Amino acid sequence: MSFAFVSDHLALDFAATVAWRTTRRRELLAEPEDFARWAAEAGVVDRLEAVSHAELAEARALREAVYRLALAAAEGEPYDFADVARVRRAAAHPPVRLTLHAVGRVERRGGVQEVLATLGASASDLLGGPDHLLIRHCSGEPCTRLFLDRSQAGTRRWCSKRSCGSRVNAAAYRRRTREDERS
Ligand SMILES: [Zn+2]
Numbered sequence: 001m002s003f004a005f006v007s008d009h010l011a012l013d014f015a016a017t018v019a020w021r022t023t024r025r026r027e028l029l030a031e032p033e034d035f036a037r038w039a040a041e042a043g044v045v046d047r048l049e050a051v052s053h054a055e056l057a058e059a060r061a062l063r064e065a066v067y068r069l070a071l072a073a074a075e076g077e078p079y080d081f082a083d084v085a086r087v088r089r090a091a092a093h094p095p096v097r098l099t100l101h102a103v104g105r106v107e108r109r110g111g112v113q114e115v116l117a118t119l120g121a122s123a124s125d126l127l128g129g130p131d132h133l134l135i136r137h138c139s140g141e142p143c144t145r146l147f148l149d150r151s152q153a154g155t156r157r158w159c160s161k162r163s164c165g166s167r168v169n170a171a172a173y174r175r176r177t178r179e180d181e182r183s
Contacts, residue, residue, distance in 0.1 A: 003028060003038050006160040007147040011123035012135070013042060015067035016159075021144040029063070032056045039115045045096050045108045048115060055112040062090050062116055066123045070146050073127060074135040087127070090120030140164025 005013045017038060019026040029035050032051035039048045051059075065083035072079035095118040096110035110118070126132060131148060138145045138159040145159035158164040 003041055004145075004160070004163075005042065006163075007145060008150060009122070009126055009131070009148045010042060010044070011066050011119065011126045012070060012146045012148065014038075014063050014119055014123075015070055016145045017063060018067070019144070020142050023142040029056065029060060035059050035112075043108070044118050045110050045115050048110075048112065051112055059112070059116060062086060062119060066119075066127075067146070069123070069127050070132075070135050071137070073132040074137050074146055087120050087123050090116045091124050092120075093117035095121055138164055140167055 003013075004016060007013050007016055017028040019028060029038060032053060032055065035056050036048040036051050039045050065086040069079050069083050069087065071077070093113050093116070096108050096114045099107040099109070101107060126135075126148075134148045134150065134154075135146055136149045136156065138147065139157040140159070140163070143159060143164045145164075147156070147159045149156040
């Protein structure tokens with residue numbers, strides 16, 4: 001399964017590496033290589049080598065903390081301070097190192113600890129700053145992705161219009177058509 005980067009924020013794309021959390025939960029970071037691939041595809045680091053199972057477990061634990069905090073922010077619910085502490089611990093390490101080689105070419109180097117630090121910093125920036133007010137839950141059930149609503153009117157409903165928006169509209173269309181046939 002390929003990763004999606006549709007939430008408009010790195011930390012929320014990270015949280016979305018579990019799909020369909022409330023129904024057919026699907027873990028997208030099933031193996032250490034999955035995390036290495038995600039980190040490169042997300043543009044956090046150029047290459048991540050030799051991720052251990054323990055490091056994968058650490059990455060997942062950070063991801064779950066980010067997800068719970070972001071969900072609490074989206075729904076205006078209380079949260080567990082242990083999750084704040086976990087994000088803070090991750091962000092306490094030095095992040096991925098960026099070296100600018102030329103205009104249009106930057107090198108991103110680091111190991112798992114640096115990648116988690118970058119993700120922790122990204123989550124801290126999101127959850128601690130004003131953008132936490134823009135976190136929304138996708139309306140396209142059973143999708144459980146969170147996203148940032150940067151639309152001017154504040155009316156974005158779906159993580160992705162192409163996938164969830166069109167699926168919801170198609171379902172509504174089928175429902176209407178069935179009702180029309182019955183009447
Ligand atoms: Zn969605």
